[in-house]
Amino acid sequence: MNAVAARKPDAPGIVIDVEGLTKSFGGRTVVKNVTMQVRRGLIYGFLGPNGSGKTTTIRMLTGLLTPDSGHGTCLGYDILTQSTEIKRHVGYMTQRFSLYTDLSIRENLEFVARVHGMPDPRGATQDAIARLGLENRASQLAGELSGGWKQRLALGACILPSPKLLLLDEPTAGVDPQARREFWDEIHHLAHEGVTVLVSTHYMDEAERCHEIAYIAYGELLTRGTVEEVVAQSGLTTYTVTGGDLTALADELQKKPGVDQVAPFGVELHVSGRDRKRLDAAIAPYRAKNTKAWRQSEPTLEDVFIELMSRSRDNFG
Amino acid sequence: MTGSLSRIAAVFIKEVTQLRRDRLTFAMMVLIPVMQLLLFGYAINTDPRKLPTAVVDLDGSQFSRSFLSAMQETGYFEMDRQPRSEKELDDLFLAGKVQFGVQIPPNFGRDIMRGENPALLVIADATDPSASGNAIAALQQLPARVFTRDLQGAGHIRDGAKPPFELRLHRRYNPTGETSFNIVPGLMGTILTLTMLLFTGLSVTREVERGTMETLLSLPIRPVEIMLGKIAPYVVVGAIQMTIILSAGFLLFGVPLAGSLPLLLVLTTLFICANLAVGYTFSTIATSQLQAMQMSFFFFLPSMLLSGFMFPFRGMPEWAQWIGEVLPLTHFLRIIRGIMLKGAGFGDLATEIAAVAAFTLVAMTIAVMRFRQTLD
Numbered sequence: 001m002n003a004v005a006a007r008k009p010d011a012p013g014i015v016i017d018v019e020g021l022t023k024s025f026g027g028r029t030v031v032k033n034v035t036m037q038v039r040r041g042l043i044y045g046f047l048g049p050n051g052s053g054k055t056t057t058i059r060m061l062t063g064l065l066t067p068d069s070g071h072g073t074c075l076g077y078d079i080l081t082q083s084t085e086i087k088r089h090v091g092y093m094t095q096r097f098s099l100y101t102d103l104s105i106r107e108n109l110e111f112v113a114r115v116h117g118m119p120d121p122r123g124a125t126q127d128a129i130a131r132l133g134l135e136n137r138a139s140q141l142a143g144e145l146s147g148g149w150k151q152r153l154a155l156g157a158c159i160l161p162s163p164k165l166l167l168l169d170e171p172t173a174g175v176d177p178q179a180r181r182e183f184w185d186e187i188h189h190l191a192h193e194g195v196t197v198l199v200s201t202h203y204m205d206e207a208e209r210c211h212e213i214a215y216i217a218y219g220e221l222l223t224r225g226t227v228e229e230v231v232a233q234s235g236l237t238t239y240t241v242t243g244g245d246l247t248a249l250a251d252e253l254q255k256k257p258g259v260d261q262v263a264p265f266g267v268e269l270h271v272s273g274r275d276r277k278r279l280d281a282a283i284a285p286y287r288a289k290n291t292k293a294w295r296q297s298e299p300t301l302e303d304v305f306i307e308l309m310s311r312s313r314d315n316f317g
Numbered sequence: 318m319t320g321s322l323s324r325i326a327a328v329f330i331k332e333v334t335q336l337r338r339d340r341l342t343f344a345m346m347v348l349i350p351v352m353q354l355l356l357f358g359y360a361i362n363t364d365p366r367k368l369p370t371a372v373v374d375l376d377g378s379q380f381s382r383s384f385l386s387a388m389q390e391t392g393y394f395e396m397d398r399q400p401r402s403e404k405e406l407d408d409l410f411l412a413g414k415v416q417f418g419v420q421i422p423p424n425f426g427r428d429i430m431r432g433e434n435p436a437l438l439v440i441a442d443a444t445d446p447s448a449s450g451n452a453i454a455a456l457q458q459l460p461a462r463v464f465t466r467d468l469q470g471a472g473h474i475r476d477g478a479k480p481p482f483e484l485r486l487h488r489r490y491n492p493t494g495e496t497s498f499n500i501v502p503g504l505m506g507t508i509l510t511l512t513m514l515l516f517t518g519l520s521v522t523r524e525v526e527r528g529t530m531e532t533l534l535s536l537p538i539r540p541v542e543i544m545l546g547k548i549a550p551y552v553v554v555g556a557i558q559m560t561i562i563l564s565a566g567f568l569l570f571g572v573p574l575a576g577s578l579p580l581l582l583v584l585t586t587l588f589i590c591a592n593l594a595v596g597y598t599f600s601t602i603a604t605s606q607l608q609a610m611q612m613s614f615f616f617f618l619p620s621m622l623l624s625g626f627m628f629p630f631r632g633m634p635e636w637a638q639w640i641g642e643v644l645p646l647t648h649f650l651r652i653i654r655g656i657m658l659k660g661a662g663f664g665d666l667a668t669e670i671a672a673v674a675a676f677t678l679v680a681m682t683i684a685v686m687r688f689r690q691t692l693d
Contacts, residue, residue: 059692062535063691064531064534064535064691064692065691065692065693066691066693083690084537084539087535087536087537088537090535092535094528094531094532094535096528096531097528098527098528098529098530098531098532099529099532100527100529101527112536115536115537115538116536116537117537157532
């Protein structure tokens, strides 16, 4: 077990510990100076819009991409030099389904079990099939499965070799709500068993299911912490407006200085600003009209993220 | 009607745009025809000259010397070897080092002077009847006229008389000149080259195009393990093809098997591995399945034309022979024709075997090095 000996004595309970990860493709920097730490047994949400560098960051963690600069460890193994050991203990679920569409569920799982050198690939596969509730479909070709079942198979293949860390890249994209719910239940079970899960998503409701989150946009990690911490750190003031013609109000408010964000949520309108004084000044004339109900509220995670994104675009876009 | 035309135009424009974007394909479309025209136009020669010839001259008289120089003057023979014994001559034939052997008996010159009509033996390697055909025709002209000057005034030769000596031609290995004896073993090599290339030529590019490469790369498996695992099943497929072709060769075409069958099977398997390795290497270099197909074709055509399968190897200019020497098929043809027709053994074929083995090893090394372990 040289691999174990080569492991750095990591900080207790830290599974992912990377610093200054940077990667560019063809002169375009996709990930800039990303530093993050993930504790053991956590579900860590990795959020950000499309093309923000989530996939690239995850690939660097698995050793599938070599960072241009930066360093760090994953499960105590160096991401630059020990990708073989990392691959042995990490389950990576790709964004696009990337198992063999011309193999059945069972054949795909057995392949993964054999590559991992598991002592009883057939038995392990049978157990995984039972755990995922795939018994009735075990002989079906993976290519014929619907999105939800494909996702379940992909997760099954990831957890088959009992990894200590799961890296899930937008696992629930294009999956119906029920399948998503079941998927998240499974993730929580795994975390309870001590598996660390890093999951990327752009669904806000999924972010709230995570123990901790990190938000990345334009390749930069903008904030991290628990959902409450992230909301508190944002320094955003939000008012919720109800009643009457909100669309016209929204259009007007959008142009006012001090109003950074106006977002309709059904019958409500969320009006947010970074600077509380300027926001209050901007909305004062409308509040005075008394045609609508104004109430200060907690900004939602979505408000915070959109705010972060626009701020980041102002600085770097 | 106009609607249909504009839809056709839409597809046409899309295809042209995609084609232009695939630089390699575009370059191959333009360069391949030109290159191949030049390559094969200059390389192929169906009238090989300067064929390597071994001479055992036990006479050493004026007559034997002028016969040999007359042979040389035909342009078909290059007398560059003087084996000291018949055994040595046989070894040269087995290893394919010479195409012709001339044996001049002792007292050849004296017997001619005495008008005893001595016999002179010329052995031709007839495994490839077309390669030696013209040379044999030129050779058969010689007895009638070669000694006219030497015998002038000797009174022995008169117009219309029969020649002063007998030229015995021995078509070794294929006395009846059956073309199929040469073609069928060659076909085995050619068919195996083509099918094996196609089997593995797409294997890595397919993973990339289907997106399964990302899973494969995220698993704890090394490139060399992937390669060997991917090649292994086709070795079995190749072995089945080998059995079919060999059986057909024996049963339908009556091709003889002069040498050892186990040796033939082992070496054919080695050759199968060589081609699978090339195909696999192409698939690690190509970025799309189309490119991999083109590369395979680019390899197959010279294999067919420059290996000695379709045209005599010795007829090609030296540079083309060098290209031929790089191709595994060239060496395999010598191996399989050597074993089946000549009964050559491992020792006779050692150079060819080493060449095929070296080729396989180099191809596999390139493939493993080219295999990208990351998505960078």
